[in-house]
Amino acid sequence: MQATIVTAINDALHTAMAADDRVVTLGEDVAESGGVFRATEGLKEEFGDERVVDTPLSEIAIVGGAVGLAVYGYRPVAEIQFSGFLPPAFDQLVTHASRIRWRTRGTWSVPMVVRMPYGGGVRALEHHSESLEGAYSHVPGLKVVVPSTPRDAKGLLLAAVRDPDPVLFMEPKRVYRSFREEVPEGDVEEPIAEAAVRREGEAVTVVSWGAMMEPTTAAVERLGVDAEVIDLRTIAPMDTETVVGSVEKTGRCVVVHEGPRTGGVGAEVVARINDDALMYLEAPVERVTGFDVPVPMLAMEDYYLPNPPRVAAGIERVLSV
């Protein structure tokens, strides 16, 4: 079937709930109205309002409640309406979700998914634009997944629902509906913790994920360079092997991300290259990132977001050394 990212997510939720009656969907406005982005459309009609639940306005109750359901044996898929509203529930992720398996020495576990649209460029209000995957990937015990295509959105979400550990599933809302592709029908999973090589090349490795794949691909096409483009797909645990393997081949690397630069995932990618492939490098690894500021209010947000010319500048810089 042809699907956008958001319809692929919707399809994955239908598939997951049909396959396992212990999958429960909860969040603000997910049932009656089908979600503010329509990601949960039709679930209530198909699976009923015991398994598809409109919650009170409380991110703590949503995430903490999901932790409890998961510990008890259910497979909750919680929706946070925008990732900017996760912070109140960060406590539940840090304090419980991420460490219950560890705390109980394997007796209890938290097989839950927290889905949330993230990222800028949609002309929204404050707290509707951030990309804090760097902060979330810093929490031991969490998996952080960021799809960039409809096919991955479906396959990775299905894998996340079946994953034995908590997965934070960050959805690039800017490209929710910007393109369609063929997505397989039925129950298909894509592996978590495996990056995807989107384009093979010899000259430079360009690593990105989520909504930044678009400007990254556009920049590579515009420059016409023989770049190897890697879509990280899972931020934590990171597929170091694919990145390092590629850098060993190309000797040059650019990392592109939307979140702030300092302490961002790009820094971690650079560190891993340093650990495993330093001697292969012919140029310092370049980072094209958001600035160390909150995403500006919508009138100025385009100044913040990495765009194709900014990515192209980064690529040219590493190629010029």
Add this chain to the structure above:
Amino acid sequence: MAEREPSESPTGPQAGRISQADIEVGRARIVRPDGSHDADAVPDLDDQQLQDLYRWMVLERTFDERMVSLQRRGELGTYASGRGQEASIVGSGYALEGDDWLLGTGREAAAMLLRGVSIRDLVLFWRGVGDAAKFMAEENAMIAISIGSQLPMTTGAAWGMALDDAESVVAAYFGDGATSTGTFHEALNFAGVLGVPAVFFCQNNQYAISTPFEKQTRAGTLAQRAVGYGIEGIRVDGNDVLAVYEAMREARALARGGTPAFVESVTYRMDAHTTSDDPTRYRDESEVEEWERRDPIDRYEAFLRSKGLFGEVDREGIVEEVEAEFRAGLEAADDYPEGDVEAVFEYLYAELPPNLEEQLAAFEALLEERPEINDYIERRPKG
């Protein structure tokens, strides 16, 4: 300290129960839907002020209509209309005074204007111009987009006022949905413990986006929550501007006296949640029509007529006046200068730290070197 448990409080196997069924809160009301009223209950406002309240409600309605149509024309990002909530917004805002603070949620335009915020700045806010919040702050006002997040700081700022023996209060404005957040509980509890001049003003407009009040809480009312914190609660008919005004006056006085107050203003959101929402997905038109019949402006007009005060009121004249004010505000917003790159980095810290200085300089250099970056920078919406 007051004794918590009087010695005559009953004990025994059946004692110690408290139930929803014991609680009957009611709703403060001064003007009945047909405009009739109890003359003694009318607040102590002169004729001019009574007419002024009407003008403010018409302003709120006109402002909301204009803003919604601006958004439709692509001149705003989004907008949260207060249509149907005019009495709640105006009655409460009119009761605030002097240096009172207003920490709001976005659905209280006229209350912001009453605090001294300009129409221009409200337009700029919904256009996503960062400076709007600066001008609001200069009037002791702020809009918190993360629901419920401003409530603990309401307690804290009120604490500061108490320490300073200030004459003012902090009024937090929020919706029914916000009462489900953890911060709501923590803020009201702390305010009660401290005894600070905080007024928690909740516009219960029956919905949090698509989520109806019944899914927000099993409690019959929100006002009853106040009891759990040992503070004062008032539940008021939010479509009766005089009752809301009176409730807010009372709440303000209580807060000034060291007892924080929680006001539940029972009203209805007539428009969509925001311009991005489609309410036909979750509520019946018949429900909206029912509330249409309880229109707060019509009710107040009937009241003014019964007092013989409507003769001098010229609604069309008011609308014209308000529209002229709106046009002037809009023009001022259109003329407001575009920000430059520096604005992205400014104000995060008192002093720009080296990493930001570096990032700014590098970005400015890149903009010079690659002007095509500007093709990806859309100018903000304007008229």
